[in-house]
Amino acid sequence: MSDPRALPSVVLVTGTGTDVGKTVATAALAALVRGRGSEVQVVKPTQTGVGPGDPGDVDAVRRLVGTDLVTHELLRLRDPLSPEAAARREGVTLPPVALHARQIGELAAQAHVTIVEGAGGLLVRLDSRGGTLADLGTALRYKGVSCGVVLVASPGLGVLSTAQLTAEALAARSLPLIGVVVGSWPADPGLAETENLVDLPRVTGAPLWGRIPAGAGSMTAEDFTAAAPGWFDIS
Numbered sequence: 057m058s059d060p061r062a063l064p065s066v067v068l069v070t071g072t073g074t075d076v077g078k079t080v081a082t083a084a085l086a087a088l089v090r091g092r093g094s095e096v097q098v099v100k101p102t103q104t105g106v107g108p109g110d111p112g113d114v115d116a117v118r119r120l121v122g123t124d125l126v127t128h129e130l131l132r133l134r135d136p137l138s139p140e141a142a143a144r145r146e147g148v149t150l151p152p153v154a155l156h157a158r159q160i161g162e163l164a165a166q167a168h169v170t171i172v173e174g175a176g177g178l179l180v181r182l183d184s185r186g187g188t189l190a191d192l193g194t195a196l197r198y199k200g201v202s203c204g205v206v207l208v209a210s211p212g213l214g215v216l217s218t219a220q221l222t223a224e225a226l227a228a229r230s231l232p233l234i235g236v237v238v239g240s241w242p243a244d245p246g247l248a249e250t251e252n253l254v255d256l257p258r259v260t261g262a263p264l265w266g267r268i269p270a271g272a273g274s275m276t277a278e279d280f281t282a283a284a285p286g287w288f289d290i291s
Contacts, residue, residue: 063089064204064234065164067171068193070178071208072218077239079113080273081208082173083120084266085237087284090121094168097126101156101192102175102182105136113173120273120280128163130156140181153187157195164201178205178222193231204234206265209256211238213248216259223260235265235290242270265290 067085071078082098089096103112114127131151133142143150164170174189175182182188196203207222209215219236226233236256242249257264266288272280 063169064202064232065168065170066160066193066196066201066203067169067234068174068189068203068205069171069208070174070189070205070222071176071239072210072215072222074176076208076210077268077273078173078208079116080120081206081237081239081268082113082171083117083280084268084272084284084287085171085206086117086125087121087281088288088290089169089171090125091281091285095166096169096171097128097163097167099128099130099160099163099170099172101130101160101172102139102150103129103132104139104142104175105134106132107134116273117173120275120277122277122281126167130159138180139175140184143184150183152183152185153191154195156182157192157199160192161196161199161201164196177218178225190225190229190231194229197231204232207233207236207260207262208239209236209252211241211245211249211252211267215252216255219256220259223262227261233260233262236260236262237265237288238267240270240272241267263290 069082086096098117100114106112114129118125135142135145178190179188193203209219223233268287
């Protein structure tokens with residue numbers, strides 16, 4: 057998959073938890089695809105923890121990749137909670153995942169690759185019916201949209217079980233896990249971190265696509281887009 061156009065039309069980005077670097081990984085993937093001459097856009101189905109006018113994850117992605125990057129935020133909620141909990145506190149009924157799938161399927165026709173950043177982990181509920189990012193992937197594939205998942209993993213001790221559970225949940229739904237990315241690789245990794253580079257591909261059955269250095273989210277767009285290709289080994 058050295059040619060980004062060999063990637064699925066839609067790449068779902070999920071994590072082994074919160075604060076594992078999904079947004080920066082999403083930006084890095086977008087920079088990689090864009091740098092190879094392909095059209096790419098980023099979608100955030102549900103953004104929590106932001107108020108009206110506050111910058112969200114898609115704004116962070118644009119800051120790192122370029123303000124001309126096409127992004128879409130479909131829904132935002134104020135409280136920094138799961139979408140289901142944040143919507144409950146606001147008295148909002150979340151749109152069904154099927155609606156997100158329809159919107160993303162239509163958007164996917166406008167670019168070679170559409171990167172969709174989820175909220176937290178794979179089975180975090182995105183709607184009021186219990187629909188998840190995994191259900192979004194299933195719905196897209198049912199519509200004939202090619203779709204694969206990238207798992208952003210934390211680097212340290214305790215990640216392997218969650219990574220394997222995520223891989224098993226995807227396999228049960230026949231959703232391909234196409235790569236694993238370490239979202240915030242420390243400058244001075246310890247024993248657990250270095251061994252996880254061996255074990256993450258083993259427990260997930262997916263290739264290790266790369267490591268994004270801790271602090272990459274504070275880089276300028278020029279430095280970020282220049283460095284991003286060196287963080288990946290997608291072959």
